[in-house]
Amino acid sequence: MYKLGRDSWLVFARQMGLLLRSPAWVFVGIMQPLFFLLLFGPLLKSIPGIGGNPYRFFIPGLLIQLSIFSGLFVGFSLIAELRLGIIERMRVTPVSRLALLIGRAASTVLLLLVQGILLVVVALPFGLTVQIGPLLLTLALLALIALGFSSVSYAIALWLKSEDALAPLLNLLSLPLLLLAGVFLPMDRGPRWLLRLSQFNPFKWATDASRALFAGHPGDPSVWKALIILGAVAVIGVTWAARSFARAVR
Amino acid sequence: MIETEGLWKSFRGRKATVEAVRGVDLSVQEGEVFGFLGPNGAGKTTTLRILATLVPPDKGRATVAGIDLRRSAGQVRRNIGYVAQAGGTWDQVSAREELILQARLFGIHKGEARRRATDAIEAFELTDFADRHCKTYSGGQRRRVDIALGVLHRPKVLFLDEPTAGLDPQSRAHVWAEVRRLRADGMTVFVTTHYMDEADALCDRVAIIDQGTIVAEGSPDELKREIAGDVVTLGVNGAAEKATDLLRTEPYVRRVEPADAMLVPARPNSPAATQLRLYVDEGGTAIPQILRLLEGAGLHLASIELHRPSLDDVFLEKTGRSLREVGD
Numbered sequence: 114m115y116k117l118g119r120d121s122w123l124v125f126a127r128q129m130g131l132l133l134r135s136p137a138w139v140f141v142g143i144m145q146p147l148f149f150l151l152l153f154g155p156l157l158k159s160i161p162g163i164g165g166n167p168y169r170f171f172i173p174g175l176l177i178q179l180s181i182f183s184g185l186f187v188g189f190s191l192i193a194e195l196r197l198g199i200i201e202r203m204r205v206t207p208v209s210r211l212a213l214l215i216g217r218a219a220s221t222v223l224l225l226l227v228q229g230i231l232l233v234v235v236a237l238p239f240g241l242t243v244q245i246g247p248l249l250l251t252l253a254l255l256a257l258i259a260l261g262f263s264s265v266s267y268a269i270a271l272w273l274k275s276e277d278a279l280a281p282l283l284n285l286l287s288l289p290l291l292l293l294a295g296v297f298l299p300m301d302r303g304p305r306w307l308l309r310l311s312q313f314n315p316f317k318w319a320t321d322a323s324r325a326l327f328a329g330h331p332g333d334p335s336v337w338k339a340l341i342i343l344g345a346v347a348v349i350g351v352t353w354a355a356r357s358f359a360r361a362v363r
Numbered sequence: 364m365i366e367t368e369g370l371w372k373s374f375r376g377r378k379a380t381v382e383a384v385r386g387v388d389l390s391v392q393e394g395e396v397f398g399f400l401g402p403n404g405a406g407k408t409t410t411l412r413i414l415a416t417l418v419p420p421d422k423g424r425a426t427v428a429g430i431d432l433r434r435s436a437g438q439v440r441r442n443i444g445y446v447a448q449a450g451g452t453w454d455q456v457s458a459r460e461e462l463i464l465q466a467r468l469f470g471i472h473k474g475e476a477r478r479r480a481t482d483a484i485e486a487f488e489l490t491d492f493a494d495r496h497c498k499t500y501s502g503g504q505r506r507r508v509d510i511a512l513g514v515l516h517r518p519k520v521l522f523l524d525e526p527t528a529g530l531d532p533q534s535r536a537h538v539w540a541e542v543r544r545l546r547a548d549g550m551t552v553f554v555t556t557h558y559m560d561e562a563d564a565l566c567d568r569v570a571i572i573d574q575g576t577i578v579a580e581g582s583p584d585e586l587k588r589e590i591a592g593d594v595v596t597l598g599v600n601g602a603a604e605k606a607t608d609l610l611r612t613e614p615y616v617r618r619v620e621p622a623d624a625m626l627v628p629a630r631p632n633s634p635a636a637t638q639l640r641l642y643v644d645e646g647g648t649a650i651p652q653i654l655r656l657l658e659g660a661g662l663h664l665a666s667i668e669l670h671r672p673s674l675d676d677v678f679l680e681k682t683g684r685s686l687r688e689v690g691d
């Protein structure tokens with residue numbers, strides 16, 4: 114356990130170092146939600162069913178979107194590392210295989226949390242309100258999503274081993290997940306079948322939970338449901354990825 | 364130091380199954396530089412990856428540093444260093460940072476890791492560039508960093524996969540010097556190469572691998588001595604067939620072969636197709652006789668060359684193909 118923690122820390126520290134050395138990506142990661150906030154948010158004012166302040170509807174969803182994307186696309190950096198021979202070099206050392214995953218996923222989660230908090234802070238002047246307890250719960254939810262999805266992304270990357278195969282698959286996967294999560298518009302306004310379909314999407318639960326939390330209802334059933342569902346997704350993702358890391362990587 | 368028995372590995376692809384390694388038996392002694400020589404695709408990397416615990420073999424057994432590969436892969440890892448052909452460093456990180464991280468991954472604490480990195484930088488002469496990002500290094504510099512990373516934890520066995528492929532002669536010499544230094548320190552080095560001069564110059568013993576099986580094993584001198592006699596290469600100006608017929612029946616000629624020609628049917632006009640390779644008992648006495656015979660038959664030689672058998676001749680003898688042509 115000590116070794117796992119120590120090795121994870123080493124991998125995490127290296128990944129953070131790399132992140133900070135390519136600040137362009139950190140910058141883009143922060144700018145994208147800001148663009149949504151500034152250029153898309155105002156449109157929501159005229160949409161019925163959203164309630165008084167559109168940002169109270171929109172920011173919780175945007176946070177979910179941010180966490181899906183920040184998790185899902187980490188596979189690309191892993192493929193680059195595979196190509197550079199870095200993974201192979203690590204695998205010949207006694208480093209814990211699980212640490213290779215945890216260190217990487219942790220750096221993704223930390224980056225996401227920083228981005229998420231920034232987004233919330235920027236949105237406060239627009240009329241967003243939130244209490245500290247529910248905010249922490251929301252951040253926990255986001256961390257679960259990023260953990261689960263970065264793991265899934267790593268596992269797929271280790272399986273496909275090529276950007277050319279990974280890119281279309283992730284695009285194919287991310288768009289319906291996002292649309293069916295009701296990030297942009299309320300799902301219950303649509304046709305019944307669409308709503309029914311969206312209920313199979315774990316992120317629909319996450320979006321609902323996130324909105325309930327920002328609205329100040331931490332007791333809402335969607336909150337514990339989302340935590341359980343996404344906790345399960347994270348466990349499955351981490352298990353899958355940990356196995357992939359342990360197995361032979363070309 | 365390394366013993367293998369019947370190692371076997373095949374890769375199942377979408378279209379066909381590739382049998383990369385087909386029953387490799389090896390024995391590497393402690394403290395030697397062991398060369399694994401073979402053309403591209405022969406199965407060198409796959410064998411190395413099996414021995415370095417990266418891929419499990421389908422069949423066969425192996426011990427590395429006296430430890431069973433299958434039973435205690437983790438224990439093997441503590442005793443080996445592995446330098447892949449691709450290297451394995453991040454672009455935006457310096458050699459020093461990589462060395463420190465590598466030491467720490469082996470469980471060495473921070474202060475000691477720093478010290479080891481500094482020592483390695485000195486020993487491998489990385490001082491000039493150790494604090495620059497790896498992407499700025501030349502091919503030779505990168506190789507030295509890779510090797511330094513591979514031996515930082517002082518392994519008993521070092522695996523090097525084609526350490527000089529694509530390097531200029533000077534960097535090559537530098538890498539060879541590092542390998543010799545490691546051997547002098549008592550390390551066992553297992554190095555793959557498709558350059559026979561490298562196997563010849565650097566290795567105490569060599570195993571020649573072709574299509575997944577070992578075709579010869581021994582010291583370079585032993586292997587060459589197996590092909591007793593000398594090799595004469597004749598430039599025959601397109602009269603290869605006639606010259607072959609004439610020479611074949613001479614008592615001092617053991618074998619006549621078009622030099623490399625069987626490999627280049629696609630290139631009938633290549634200069635190789637006009638050269639013959641003769642294996643003779645003794646070059647010094649054979650040459651005058653060859654000259655007399657061919658001149659007498661009205662054949663004019665473009666060139667004649669006498670040389671001691673090289674590892675390439677050994678490869679040719681064992682496989683019927685030339686390493687020069689199969690390689691690359």
Ligand SMILES: Nc1ncnc2c1ncn2[C@@H]1O[C@H](COP(=O)(O)OP(=O)(O)O)[C@@H](O)[C@H]1O
Nearest residue numbers: 363374381383402403404405406407408409410
């Ligand atoms: N992971 C793999 N999947 C499929 N085929 C492979 C894999 N690794 C190696 N091969 C095939 O196995 C054979 C031996 O390859 P390799 O061991 O890399 O040879 P060498 O290192 O001697 O050039 C080649 O035909 C190669 O294409």
Ligand SMILES: [Mg+2]
Nearest residue numbers: 407408448525
């Ligand atoms: Mg190879």
